[in-house]
Amino acid sequence: MTHITVKVDGTTYEDEVEPRLLLIHYLRDRLGLTGTPIGCDTSNCGACTLDLDGESVKSCSVLAVQADGGEVTTVQGLAQDGEWTGLQRAFHERHALQCGYCTPGMIMAARDLLRENPHPTADEVRQGLEGNLCRCTGYQNIVRAVLAASEEEVTA
Amino acid sequence: MTETVEREVGRARPRKEDAHLITGQTTWTDNIDVNGLLHFALLRSPMAHARIERLDVSPALERPGVVAAFSGRDLAEGLASMPCVWPVTEDIVMPDHPPIAVDEVRHAGDPVAVVVARDRYTAADALEAIEVDYDPLPPVLDLEEALAEDAPLVHSDKGTNRCYTWPLKTGEDFDAVRQRAEVTLKRRYHQQRLIPNAMEPRAVVVTPIAASGEYTLYSSTQIPHILRILMAMVTGIPENKLRVIAPDVGGGFGSKLQVYGEEAIALAVARRLGRPVKWTESRSEGYLATHHGRGMIQDIEIAANRDGKLLGLKVDLLVDMGAYLMLITPGTPLLGAFMYPGIYKMDAYDFTCTGVFTTRTPTDAYRGAGRPEATFAIERTMDELAAELGLDPVELRRRNWIRHEEFPYTAIAGLTYDSGNYEAATAKALELFDYDKLRAEQSDRNDRADTVRLGIGVSTYTEMCGLAPSRILRDLRYVAGGWEAASVRMLPTGKVEVVTGTSPHGQGHATCWSQIAADVLGVPFDDVEVVHGDTKAAPQGMDTYGSRSLVVGGLAVHHAARKVVDKARKVAAHLLEASENDLEFTDGVFSVKGSPEARRTIQEVAFETFSSHDLPDGMEPTINAEHLLDPDTFSYPHGTHLCAVEVDTETGQSRIRSYVCVDDIGKVINPMIVEGQVHGGLAQGIAQALYEEAVYDEDGNLISGTMADYLVPSAPDLPEFVTDRTETPATSNALGVKGVGEAGTIASTPAVVNAVIDALRPLGVEDVRMPCTPERVWKAIEEARS
Ligand code: FES
Numbered sequence: 001m002t003h004i005t006v007k008v009d010g011t012t013y014e015d016e017v018e019p020r021l022l023l024i025h026y027l028r029d030r031l032g033l034t035g036t037p038i039g040c041d042t043s044n045c046g047a048c049t050l051d052l053d054g055e056s057v058k059s060c061s062v063l064a065v066q067a068d069g070g071e072v073t074t075v076q077g078l079a080q081d082g083e084w085t086g087l088q089r090a091f092h093e094r095h096a097l098q099c100g101y102c103t104p105g106m107i108m109a110a111r112d113l114l115r116e117n118p119h120p121t122a123d124e125v126r127q128g129l130e131g132n133l134c135r136c137t138g139y140q141n142i143v144r145a146v147l148a149a150s151e152e153e154v155t156a
Numbered sequence: 157m158t159e160t161v162e163r164e165v166g167r168a169r170p171r172k173e174d175a176h177l178i179t180g181q182t183t184w185t186d187n188i189d190v191n192g193l194l195h196f197a198l199l200r201s202p203m204a205h206a207r208i209e210r211l212d213v214s215p216a217l218e219r220p221g222v223v224a225a226f227s228g229r230d231l232a233e234g235l236a237s238m239p240c241v242w243p244v245t246e247d248i249v250m251p252d253h254p255p256i257a258v259d260e261v262r263h264a265g266d267p268v269a270v271v272v273a274r275d276r277y278t279a280a281d282a283l284e285a286i287e288v289d290y291d292p293l294p295p296v297l298d299l300e301e302a303l304a305e306d307a308p309l310v311h312s313d314k315g316t317n318r319c320y321t322w323p324l325k326t327g328e329d330f331d332a333v334r335q336r337a338e339v340t341l342k343r344r345y346h347q348q349r350l351i352p353n354a355m356e357p358r359a360v361v362v363t364p365i366a367a368s369g370e371y372t373l374y375s376s377t378q379i380p381h382i383l384r385i386l387m388a389m390v391t392g393i394p395e396n397k398l399r400v401i402a403p404d405v406g407g408g409f410g411s412k413l414q415v416y417g418e419e420a421i422a423l424a425v426a427r428r429l430g431r432p433v434k435w436t437e438s439r440s441e442g443y444l445a446t447h448h449g450r451g452m453i454q455d456i457e458i459a460a461n462r463d464g465k466l467l468g469l470k471v472d473l474l475v476d477m478g479a480y481l482m483l484i485t486p487g488t489p490l491l492g493a494f495m496y497p498g499i500y501k502m503d504a505y506d507f508t509c510t511g512v513f514t515t516r517t518p519t520d521a522y523r524g525a526g527r528p529e530a531t532f533a534i535e536r537t538m539d540e541l542a543a544e545l546g547l548d549p550v551e552l553r554r555r556n557w558i559r560h561e562e563f564p565y566t567a568i569a570g571l572t573y574d575s576g577n578y579e580a581a582t583a584k585a586l587e588l589f590d591y592d593k594l595r596a597e598q599s600d601r602n603d604r605a606d607t608v609r610l611g612i613g614v615s616t617y618t619e620m621c622g623l624a625p626s627r628i629l630r631d632l633r634y635v636a637g638g639w640e641a642a643s644v645r646m647l648p649t650g651k652v653e654v655v656t657g658t659s660p661h662g663q664g665h666a667t668c669w670s671q672i673a674a675d676v677l678g679v680p681f682d683d684v685e686v687v688h689g690d691t692k693a694a695p696q697g698m699d700t701y702g703s704r705s706l707v708v709g710g711l712a713v714h715h716a717a718r719k720v721v722d723k724a725r726k727v728a729a730h731l732l733e734a735s736e737n738d739l740e741f742t743d744g745v746f747s748v749k750g751s752p753e754a755r756r757t758i759q760e761v762a763f764e765t766f767s768s769h770d771l772p773d774g775m776e777p778t779i780n781a782e783h784l785l786d787p788d789t790f791s792y793p794h795g796t797h798l799c800a801v802e803v804d805t806e807t808g809q810s811r812i813r814s815y816v817c818v819d820d821i822g823k824v825i826n827p828m829i830v831e832g833q834v835h836g837g838l839a840q841g842i843a844q845a846l847y848e849e850a851v852y853d854e855d856g857n858l859i860s861g862t863m864a865d866y867l868v869p870s871a872p873d874l875p876e877f878v879t880d881r882t883e884t885p886a887t888s889n890a891l892g893v894k895g896v897g898e899a900g901t902i903a904s905t906p907a908v909v910n911a912v913i914d915a916l917r918p919l920g921v922e923d924v925r926m927p928c929t930p931e932r933v934w935k936a937i938e939e940a941r942s
């Protein structure tokens with residue numbers, strides 16, 4: 001067992017964890033923060049994407065111990081005082097989700113994309129989201145949503 | 157008459173479902189946690205076919221944290237065979253299908269043992285400790301060899317791998333028609349196996365109340381109502397003590413239109429232990445255990461005259477059932493049987509389908525279920541015929557399709573299409589696509605012998621939606637009905653609850669049903685809440701699949717809301733001391749004709765009805781209404797899809813350059829949701845054409861067994877789609893709706909493959925097996941060259 005301290009969506013947690021425990025399972029099963037889902041076991045789908053210390057990571061390929069001392073932001077930590085971010089609004093307004101299972105990961109990946117490239121082209125958005133699979137939308141409305149958010153210069 | 161102003165229907169409303177999904181406040185089944193929850197994991201067969209000689213779970217029990225372990229034999233008592241509800245013929249072979257294997261495994265991934273532990277890691281680890289000796293048996297993989305006299309048997313007690321043969325012959329005798337035809341063509345197409353890949357893996361949670369024998373089963377299912385009935389039958393738990401909840405469900409595409417062994421196992425384990433249990437599949441486990449789609453060989457023969465007039469069609473299918481019959485495995489290809497002739501007129505149709513058992517994961521419904529396969533076959537063949545006759549493929553279609561003025565039209569397979577306008581949809585699509593310009597560019601490239609060729613693919617289709625009419629289902633030997641239930645409750649405060657028997661997993665029912673109810677009742681959209689997916693809260697229903705939700709379920713909501721208005725009108729008339737006939741109802745307000753100040757809002761009526769101080773004699777104090785709808789017929793969306801593909805003849809790489817579709821789904825409730833459904837459908841159909849395939853090795857191992865090996869397209873793999881619509885309302889229902897969920901998938905696969913072949917035809921290529929990967933395309937070019 002290893003002692004870790006992690007700040008998640010603004011709250012600091014201290015825990016003893018098995019060294020092999022994945023960050024996504026730590027969040028979901030130990031902290032009950034189930035806003036980030038799991039879609040695969042091969043780091044291919046991107047459903048579990050979140051922000052660790054300013055980098056977007058697939059949390060199914062990060063150990064909880066690797067997040068020790070770090071700061072995690074999940075989709076649950078985006079809205080402030082009930083106010084959605086521009087990306088969340090854009091996803092809603094452009095119908096960029098259907099079942100919504102890929103959505104937390106998509107929003108987190110898109111957020112990272114816009115941080116690095118605030119005004120991407122449609123192709124750049126497509127390339128940037130390559131690691132995130134969606135089975136419902138055919139991606140078109142996701143691309144539209146990300147472009148719409150970028151036009152608002154929303155990078156929060 | 158009720159007069160309503162349509163304020164909501166037709167409006168592109170962002171969805172009410174989104175709020176919790178984009179903020180991470182979801183209840184996927186795997187999110188559910190309860191005190192004392194145990195997790196179970198399943199040991200699965202590593203072999204395609206083997207006898208279980210010995211299986212000992214006891215070493216697993218010694219691991220700390222393990223609470224129980226069971227073999228298939230341990231659990232067999234108290235569990236009946238898994239259900240198949242579509243025995244398509246009288247003499248169909250229906251093998252036993254234990255939820256967990258007892259003596260023999262029949263596909264890689266067949267479960268053989270269960271470990272129940274305190275957490276999921278411990279359960280998964282302890283699987284390793286289980287000792288199993290397998291005696292390998294020969295795998296059965298090839299559909300034709302499986303039917304040979306001396307083939308090894310998937311189910312030895314059945315004496316055959318042939319599950320059934322189902323024929324449909326209509327019109328003239330095909331052989332006679334072939335005799336008088338000027339042209340005949342034969343083609344063989346392979347519909348590769350696909351893995352549906354809903355993004356949410358399947359999950360099951362069971363919470364028992366041991367004292368009363370009640371159980372709640374949470375499942376990531378499309379069919380909570382059907383699941384409840386069938387789980388009661390499989391486990392013997394009385395139906396009225398079993399509650400099934402489908403919480404947020406992350407996609408289905410047919411793969412969750414199923415009653416799975418894991419659901420029965422979860423109930424059995426929870427019953428044994430008196431403790432809540434959870435199981436969640438990993439993606440690679442799901443690839444083995446969640447049903448696959450498609451999987452058939454199609455032999456097609458078409459007969460025509462030189463002028464392109466179709467005379468007859470013969471279809472022979474060999475369909476891979478996989479190792480067991482799941483819920484509707486045998487019936488899936490029959491849904492296509494009626495669709496092979498497509499939108500065309502002809503004199504003879506001769507269809508035969510043979511189901512074959514193999515030692516692979518069972519197949520069942522996958523987006524479109526039977527109809528994509530059918531549409532592919534006819535639309536590919538139409539292109540082949542056009543090439544043979546030297547006709548433009550659009551022109552060939554035009555010469556054969558049912559014309560707008562001919563509707564309603566009873567097509568050769570026996571279905572009566574109520575409405576359609578293929579001319580309009582095609583004209584619009586050609587214009588958006590700039591067909592003539594692309595054809596000019598194509599011939600230019602051909603003339604220059606460009607290494608990058610352009611191909612244009614056409615697909616015109618119709619489908620049958622709204623899987624419902626119970627009498628027709630009876631004729632097809634489907635054991636259940638196809639009706640749908642809705643109830644609409646006006647609450648005392650004037651808010652509205654709509655209870656639907658449909659069970660969405662991304663389709664936006666809450667939004668669309670609210671739009672429908674809001675219009676009929678004249679209440680604000682935001683005042684409507686939709687209840688679904690819980691057999692206690694929505695006790696009746698037939699669930700969501702086959703693009704039936706709107707056409708059956710949405711329509712039931714419409715009718716239930718109309719009944720509410722009718723009843724409210726009686727109360728309003730009483731309160732206003734007017735005759736019902738003198739009341740107008742507009743925008744939620746009843747008013748007396750000619751004296752508009754005499755008025756009651758429907759919300760006021762709701763409160764008056766609740767207080768029930770002054771109701772008409774004999775009226776019950778409620779204005780709730782229920783409607784169970786069993787339509788007379790299906791609905792028939794149609795459309796025209798056009799695809800331009802650039803194929804690099806040196807690398808075999810195909811790139812979609814443009815994709816245009818014009819679908820006619822009748823009246824549209826929410827255009828934004830419709831567009832989203834079309835996009836998603838296109839992505840899945842294009843994926844079949846170009847990317848996806850479940851591949852087995854010669855021992856029957858699934859070698860495309862993870863998301864790393866099975867190519868689900870990501871954003872850069874797909875083009876920007878141009879989608880548009882024509883609107884020819886269905887005449888067979890009050891809303892004029894037709895259904896949209898599967899259209900994109902059905903039409904796109906042949907459009908894309910036709911385009912690839914069209915690009916390569918000048919090089920002598922006539923076909924490429926799906927998926928048209930660069931390697932296959934390149935090889936086809938090489939073969940044609942040599
Ligand atoms: S769960 Fe699929 S990438 Fe992490």
Ligand code: FES
Binds near residue numbers: 097098099
């Ligand atoms: S919205 Fe369902 S997977 Fe993306």
